[in-house]
Amino acid sequence: MKIILLLSAFIGLVNSCSEKEKQKANTQQPSTTTQWKLTWQDDFDRDDIFATDIWSKISRNPNIDWRNTMSDDESLFDITDGNLILSGKMNTDLQKDSSQYITGGVYTINKKYFDPGKIEVRCKLEGTKGSWPAIWMLPKTAKWPTGGEIDILERLNYDSFVYQTVHSSYTQKYKNHKHNTTHAINPDDYNIYGVEWDDKAVKFYVNNQLTYTYERDASKENEGQYPFTNEPYYLLIDMQLGGKWVGEVEPFDKPVKMYIDWVRYYQK
Template sequence: MTITGPLKAVTLAAALLLVGATSPPEQVIAPREGAGWELVWADEFDGPTLDRSKWTPEVSCWGGGNYERQCYTDRPDNIAVEGGMLLLKARKERFTGPARPPEIAENPNPSQTQSHTSGKVRTIGKHAWRYGRIEVRAKVPAGQGTWPAVWMMPDQPVYGGWPRSGEIDILEAVNIGAKCRKCKGGRGENRTISALHFGDFPPQNRFVDGRAALPDLALPSDDFHVYAVEWGEGLIRFMVDDRVHLTVTADQWKTASPRARGRPAAPFDQPFYIMANLAVGGRLSEENNAKGVAASSFPAQFAIDWIRVYQCGSDPDKGRACMK
């Protein structure tokens, strides 16, 4: 249908109002260049579609190794770029797809069916970085059974399979708003999680994590916030809105890989790529808070305003000079 004349003008005005209502208000953040960080890569999600020179959607139904309940698809129903944001959308719908993503698929790759669909994008095979500051401005969904995350995995398994080569979790928001006995503020689960995973193959795997509540104890699903990691040789620290909530040093992590001998910062001394996804259920989600997956949590949406990568201009090889 073609719209012309006064009706077209009214429709365009309404569309502009809608865009204005859904676009996130920009938060003033001190320029990273002031601390010596130089912007080397970013996606502001200002285009009409996902920039596939930067991202590859994952298509798989394997549950991420955590018994999650979603199939990740490459459909607009699950991955969209709208209003200057990347939207990862989880829906309750039965779906069948490939069991595993290509890099760990069997041959042939069997099919698997899940109860939900969702979206996941990765820079795998396109972009990876060693050391720097990675920021994401995002608004997480609320609800028992929702598990949005922005995290990093090694570009190459230099020290072996998970978690010998490490994992960096910048943001995880599990069951936001669900009942929580340990949470202050009276509104339920209001903490986000950052973590490092390392060690040996399960069950000898290890991790260090930290949970952060906002200063006013608001739910992180109420508004956009900036989640960041600063990563230098032997030092990693995590922030929410520029407040450091977790600092980890090399004496707190290790890898069981014999390839790490003589490398005290291993496994976090190699390039890592970025992922963003909205998982449904899984052990971390379903075993905590109100337990299980609530039907009322879906559809759910994880909105990402931008993702930016900085590296230390004066110390690109180690990154430590900018971590003041």
């Protein structure tokens, strides 16, 4: 009888471990379906972030809330163990740069643009009071908000969830129009964030789970409700510290980091 009980317990443990491994794999692997074809990827398996001539550093603009701490300081950009690492930190050289905080960000503007398809990013986000990491997309030429904006993720502070949002002239005009969602993440580990967009809808994902669908409304065409397929978009990945939305930064010692494991782009 004891042998039977021990055997049953062992089988249960094996099944439990197998299920945990399966769940872990589901959150770490890119989605693969027969309808999507992987057409571009960056696994950051190199020493120089900019060697592929795809990424550029985001420059500072003191008049733009999400961009007013951007810096080209080399310490904010790194590749380690196949991860692109973007940092935000206290500025220790105020003679060189008067900003209290400096942050790193990269984008593909003027180098790579994305037609309607699917983008996935696997990353881990550190948090601190006032941190605002984001992965998002803007149109090639159209001005904001006319050309739209697709926010694959934004995280504030130490939140255990992310925001996923679309912006347009229509959402700016009609503030009560539903155009975003929040979804839980594992805040201390890697998660996969995704977006699909075509002429019918923008669909957001977290760890391969559909989180929100924003549909095109043909009756609102003249009001700019759905500009997301009018032209290609470029991708932005950036750390920001402070802003009207996230609030003030609480002083901290160690740099706060974004770890980007990979970026994938699919088309049908």
